[in-house]
Amino acid sequence: MRAAVFPKPEACQTVERDLPAPAEREALIRVEACGVCGTDAHVYPGHFPESYPLVAGHEFAGVVEEIDADVLHLQPGDHVTLDPNIPCGTCRACRRGLTHLCRDLSAIGVTQDGGFATHCLVPARQCYKVSERVPFALAAMTEPVACCVHGIDRADVCPGAVVALIGAGAIGLILLQLAQLQGAAVTIVSEPNPEKRQQAETLGASRTVDPSAEDLRSSVMQATDGWGADVVIECVGSERTAQQALDLVGDGGSVLLFGVAPEAARVAVSPFEIYRKEICVTGSFTNPFTHGRALALISSGRLALGQLISHRLPLDEVAQGIELLESGGATKVIIEPQRAG
Numbered sequence: 001m002r003a004a005v006f007p008k009p010e011a012c013q014t015v016e017r018d019l020p021a022p023a024e025r026e027a028l029i030r031v032e033a034c035g036v037c038g039t040d041a042h043v044y045p046g047h048f049p050e051s052y053p054l055v056a057g058h059e060f061a062g063v064v065e066e067i068d069a070d071v072l073h074l075q076p077g078d079h080v081t082l083d084p085n086i087p088c089g090t091c092r093a094c095r096r097g098l099t100h101l102c103r104d105l106s107a108i109g110v111t112q113d114g115g116f117a118t119h120c121l122v123p124a125r126q127c128y129k130v131s132e133r134v135p136f137a138l139a140a141m142t143e144p145v146a147c148c149v150h151g152i153d154r155a156d157v158c159p160g161a162v163v164a165l166i167g168a169g170a171i172g173l174i175l176l177q178l179a180q181l182q183g184a185a186v187t188i189v190s191e192p193n194p195e196k197r198q199q200a201e202t203l204g205a206s207r208t209v210d211p212s213a214e215d216l217r218s219s220v221m222q223a224t225d226g227w228g229a230d231v232v233i234e235c236v237g238s239e240r241t242a243q244q245a246l247d248l249v250g251d252g253g254s255v256l257l258f259g260v261a262p263e264a265a266r267v268a269v270s271p272f273e274i275y276r277k278e279i280c281v282t283g284s285f286t287n288p289f290t291h292g293r294a295l296a297l298i299s300s301g302r303l304a305l306g307q308l309i310s311h312r313l314p315l316d317e318v319a320q321g322i323e324l325l326e327s328g329g330a331t332k333v334i335i336e337p338q339r340a341g
């Protein structure tokens with residue numbers, strides 16, 4: 001097998017390795033498609049305290065090549081998508097049913113070797129069987145869609161709502177579609193990149209705003225008769241956009257901070273306004289019990305995901321994929337490990 005290994009932060013090399021054999025309740029997956037995510041862009045420079053060498057990539061789909069005989073829900077040849085997050089099961093969060101908030105969470109492609117490889121050995125229970133009709137590149141997007149489904153659950157978008165989204169990368173464009181499926185009446189998308197604004201419009205955004213040229217707050221106020229948005233979803237992860245999100249929400253509304261802001265980021269809030277306007281500020285972390293629903297949305301064709309894929313790269317180009325994502329030059333990058341480089 002071949003794997004794109006990060007031997008240390010800021011380095012990536014493709015290496016040959018022996019093909020591992022599944023141990024108890026494990027499956028060997030032939031990886032057909034693995035998405036590059038903002039998390040990989042944090043892992044690559046060493047922002048997360050992972051141990052190196054590491055094979056990153058946690059958004060993947062492929063085919064079961066070999067499996068422990070005791071696993072009953074899968075067999076060789078099955079197409080699968082992975083839920084990469086593995087909770088410990090015994091900490092306080094896990095035992096309250098909040099497994100995604102596990103203090104000892106491990107994750108395929110983050111704390112253990114993942115999908116930027118031709119093959120990946122995984123606990124079989126992390127695999128969800130996918131119809132062979134679903135292209136691997138779309139099946140590989142089940143994890144980010146599942147994170148967005150959890151975000152929409154948390155944001156409480158209801159029919160008729162006015163939703164403002166900050167950032168139209170792949171995540172913003174998935175959240176836009178989910179907000180529409182929830183029945184949002186008006187969706188306003190703020191995005192400086194003209195191509196991404198165009199994509200948001202193609203996907204049905206009621207209005208797009210270029211925050212480098214227009215005042216986002218006045219655009220939202222104008223669209224809502226001075227009221228503010230019912231739901232504001234921040235999917236950039238910067239101090240500035242988090243502050244913007246808080247300044248756009250209307251009375252009785254909610255703010256979802258979905259983007260991964262730096263730990264040291266701080267924003268100003270008015271406790272009086274939160275009290276007087278009953279504003280709810282919430283976060284959303286990973287994909288607790290939403291992988292199956294995300295897969296159902298993808299399998300049924302309810303989401304336009306193919307058009308979000310801007311690049312398909314071979315295994316040797318993982319580092320380039322991460323750089324493309326970081327530079328804003330890509331919407332979604334998919335690594336195809338079986339492809340010759």
Ligand SMILES: [Zn+2]
Nearest residue numbers: 037039059144
């Ligand atoms: Zn991800």
Ligand SMILES: [Zn+2]
Nearest residue numbers: 088091094102
């Ligand atoms: Zn736990």
